[in-house]
Amino acid sequence: MGDLIAAGPRHSLGISADGTVVGAGAGSSGECRTTDWADVVDVAAGNVHTAPNTGRSHSVGLRSDGTVVATGWNNEGQCEVSDWQDVTAVAAGWRRTLGLRADGTVLAAGRLAEGAGDVSTWRKIVALACGDWHSVGLRADGAVVAVGNDRRGQCSVGGWSDMTAIAAGYLHTVGQTSAGRVLAVGDRTGGACDVEAWSDVVAVAAGSYHTVAVTTDGRALAVGGNAAGQCEVADWRDIVAVAAGSRHTLGLRADGSVVATGSDEHGQCDVAGWPPIGVG
Structure with a gap:
């Protein structure tokens, strides 16, 4: 199963039980124009760390037939994915979209300047993550690869092994081990890498x-950063999945309802009225 919820700089996405996609938040770039999407099984939201109020973002959806749809900001071709086929997962970063194919190779569309789209040589990939300026891939053997901006060491994942999940932020990368521990590399000044004490993580x-x-x-x-209350999740229960945007966080409950915390300046946390997400 793909990601049923996604969080961007000022918008949120969720896949309802019938495969349609609901959105919340600002849509000045068209990133919430998903009402005509159908049979979607995985969703991703582009991110922009520097100025979340500018709204420039995009959204990506993977259909059950392996094709991909995208909407929103397309200044560098990050939404030009209509010819992709045999895709099993999608990820979205700043001006960039990645698609994992069934054969373990990876497609990329959009910005190439920082090298985050240099994924053509990746093989045996089973999961993807996009930071703003770097891309991360999880291999079938539990190893991790990364390309792109590495100025804070966010791509220093060469020694990781036995990983089952990955995620990428602006200047940091995290990985979950099969034992439920979490590793992190990159910028440690803001606390986003302070995950060493976590256990039993899924x-x-x-x-x-x-x-x-x-x-x-x-x-x-x-x-990590909590200026908008995006880390205030201690009272959440029955959570099965989470998504993190620039300054807000989403949590998917087992009953299909979604909770949100953090910045709601543009309505990105207005998810209470959503239909059940991923629950048939």
Whole structure:
């Protein structure tokens, strides 16, 4: 199963039980124009760390037939994915979209300047993550690869092994091990990499400056930047998945309802009225 919820700089996305996609938040770039999408099984939201109020973002959806749809900001071709086929997962970063194919190779569309789209040589990939300026891939053997901007060491994942999940923020990367521990590399000044004490983790997500996780008992954990309250998840229960945007966090409950915390300047946390997400 793909990601049922996604969080961008000032918008949120969720896949309802019938495969349509609901959105919340500003849509000045068209990133919430998803009402005509159908049979979607995975969703991703582009991110922009520097100025979330400018709204320039995009949204990507993977259909059950392996094709991909995209909407929103397309200044560097990040939405030009209509010819993609045999895709099994999607990820979205700043001006960039990645698609994982069934054969373990990876497609890229959009910005190439920082090298985050240099994924043509990747093989045996089973999961993807996009930071703003770097891309991360999880291999079938549990190793991790990364390309793009590495000025804070966010691509220093060469020694990682036994990983089952990955996530990428602005200047940091996190990985979940099969034992439920979490590793992090990159900028440590804001606390987003302070995950060493976490255990029994079953899912992770990375926002621009914060990191979120789900534990085996359905609790949510969060560390890092909390200027807008995006890390205030301690009272969440029955959580099965999380998504992290620039300054807000989403949590998907087992009953299909979604909770949100953090910046709601543009309505990105207005998810209470959503239909059940991923629950048939």
